Amino acid sequence: MSWLQSSPARNLLGGLAFMLTVGALGVLGYMSQGWSLGDSLYMVVLTVFSVGYGEVHPVVDLPLRTITMLLIVAGCTGMIFLTGVLIQFITLSGLQQLLGIKHMNHQIEQLHDHVVICGFGRIGNMLARELKAAGERFVIVERSAERIEQARTLGYLCLHADANDEGALRRAGIAHARVLATVLPDDAANVFITLGARSLNRAIKIFARGEAPSTVQKLVFAGADEVVLPAHIGAERMAELILYPDSAQALRRDGHAAMERGLHGLGLELELVATEAGSRFAGSTVREIEAAAAGAFFVVAIDRQNRDRIARPDGATRVEPGDGVTVLGRANRADALRGFQSDLAPSSPAGGGPG
Numbered sequence: 001m002s003w004l005q006s007s008p009a010r011n012l013l014g015g016l017a018f019m020l021t022v023g024a025l026g027v028l029g030y031m032s033q034g035w036s037l038g039d040s041l042y043m044v045v046l047t048v049f050s051v052g053y054g055e056v057h058p059v060v061d062l063p064l065r066t067i068t069m070l071l072i073v074a075g076c077t078g079m080i081f082l083t084g085v086l087i088q089f090i091t092l093s094g095l096q097q098l099l100g101i102k103h104m105n106h107q108i109e110q111l112h113d114h115v116v117i118c119g120f121g122r123i124g125n126m127l128a129r130e131l132k133a134a135g136e137r138f139v140i141v142e143r144s145a146e147r148i149e150q151a152r153t154l155g156y157l158c159l160h161a162d163a164n165d166e167g168a169l170r171r172a173g174i175a176h177a178r179v180l181a182t183v184l185p186d187d188a189a190n191v192f193i194t195l196g197a198r199s200l201n202r203a204i205k206i207f208a209r210g211e212a213p214s215t216v217q218k219l220v221f222a223g224a225d226e227v228v229l230p231a232h233i234g235a236e237r238m239a240e241l242i243l244y245p246d247s248a249q250a251l252r253r254d255g256h257a258a259m260e261r262g263l264h265g266l267g268l269e270l271e272l273v274a275t276e277a278g279s280r281f282a283g284s285t286v287r288e289i290e291a292a293a294a295g296a297f298f299v300v301a302i303d304r305q306n307r308d309r310i311a312r313p314d315g316a317t318r319v320e321p322g323d324g325v326t327v328l329g330r331a332n333r334a335d336a337l338r339g340f341q342s343d344l345a346p347s348s349p350a351g352g353g354p355g
Contacts (some may be wrong), residue, residue, distance in 0.1 A: 015082035022074045023048065029067040043068075048075035108139050108157055108173055115139075116172045118163035118182040118193050120147045123209060123230060127181060128156055139172050164189060166196045174200045181207040187215040191222045198223030270300075270328050271337070277321035278342040287315030292339060297329025 023044050030040035039056045046053050047068060059068050115131060115138035117124050124140065128151070131138050140158040142148050151158040161168035163182065174180065174197055182193040190208050197206055208224035210216055216227045275282050281289050286299045302310040302317065303324035310317060319325060325340065 011085040012082075015078065015085050019048070019075070019078045019082055022071070022078055026067065026071045026075070029071075030064075033061075033064055033067070044071065044075075047071050048079060050076060108159065108171065111137055111139060111157075111173045112176045113137075113178045114173060114176075115179045115181060116141065116169070116174055116177045116197075118142075118180065118190075119184040119209075120144070120151050120158070121183070121185060123183045124181075125150075127183060128154075132156070141168055141172050163193050164196070166200060169193075169196055169200055174204065177201065177204055179205045179207065181209075183209040185209075185211060187211050187218075191215070191218050194219055194222040194224045268328060268330060270326065271297075272324055272326050273337055273340045275319050275321055275323045275325060275340045276342040279321070280339040281319060282321045282340075284319055285315060286313050286317045286319065289319060289339070290315075293329070295330075297327040297337070299325055300328050301326040 026044040026047070027037070027040040030043055031037060035043070035057060043056045046056075048071065050072075059065055115136055117127055117131075117138055117140045120128070120140050120142040124142070128138065128140060138157070140148075140151050140156055141161055141163040142151065142158060143160070143162040145160060148158055148160045159168060159172055161171065163169065163184070169180075180193075180197045180201075182190045182197070184190050184193070187210055190210065194206055194208050197204060205226075206224045207226045207228065208219045208222075210219055210227050210229050213229065216229070219227045281292070284292070286302075290298055299313060299319075300311075302313050302319060303326075304310070304320070305322040327337070
């Protein structure tokens with residue numbers, strides 16, 4: 001009985017295989033007595049399911065009666081077993097799902113100082129993977145049943161709900177969450193979620209995804225602390241690889257990910273930025289740049305336009321337009337890093353830099 005309860009799917013497959021075997025033997029038995037394939041199959045179905053419509057042909061001789069009796073005993077027994085296993089399979093699956101959801105909801109209720117991720121598409125999936133690798137606690141809010149099932153398979157805490165609904169955000173523990181990241185590919189939805197989250201928790205840190213640059217100000221006005229434009233970041237990553245391949249590849253190596261997580265735990269980040277002509281830091285020395293940054297970051301490497309790389313530059317080293325500068329500093333230092341951008345260039349959205 002314990003084996004039966006622990007393997008409903010295996011029992012279901014075994015019952016189906018048994019019934020198919022019995023049915024096939026019954027058909028062959030009737031055909032051996034001169035019946036057609038259609039009549040034999042019809043008689044097997046009527047007998048196995050005990051419908052009682054009547055015999056297709058008179059069953060008068062001993063071979064036919066023997067075949068029919070064996071079919072009744074094996075077929076009806078198999079159907080009783082198969083029906084029981086099917087009910088068990090449906091019931092256990094429903095109970096397991098119900099209990100699993102209740103257990104997950106209980107775990108979510110216990111969360112404090114966690115991250116709420118709205119959306120489990122491509123970016124949401126990548127974000128969840130990075131947070132899990134860093135040991136961060138988080139919960140996913142997603143309205144797609146298919147994506148929720150994928151998240152559950154990966155072992156993530158998740159809610160099958162629409163993040164536009166404030167009730168869903170409440171169930172995700174927004175009141176005592178530390179960060180909310182809304183990463184839906186719909187700017188209007190991200191604005192609405194940001195408004196709702198900010199109204200429910202004035203102190204929460206909100207990171208919002210934007211598709212169009214024109215949405216940045218709307219998200220900031222709605223209450224987002226940082227706005228990330230994936231297309232903008234992708235373009236900057238390409239530029240890094242083209243202009244400063246050595247530094248860019250060093251920063252993106254697998255080994256660097258572990259180091260970056262360690263730095264993040266200390267509140268530090270590494271970033272590669274390009275020095276634009278006409279910017280405040282162009283032509284300045286490392287000492288002057290770090291003084292202007294007021295401790296927000298420190299210069300750890302410089303990539304010249306001629307592909308020369310200066311590791312650990314001294315304070316007298318001058319940064320020229322077109323140089324790639326690797327900096328180490330505190331998180332949320334976007335204002336200081338804008339010193340590498342030209343006053344004529346459009347400012348990057350908060351959080352839209354390579355880091």
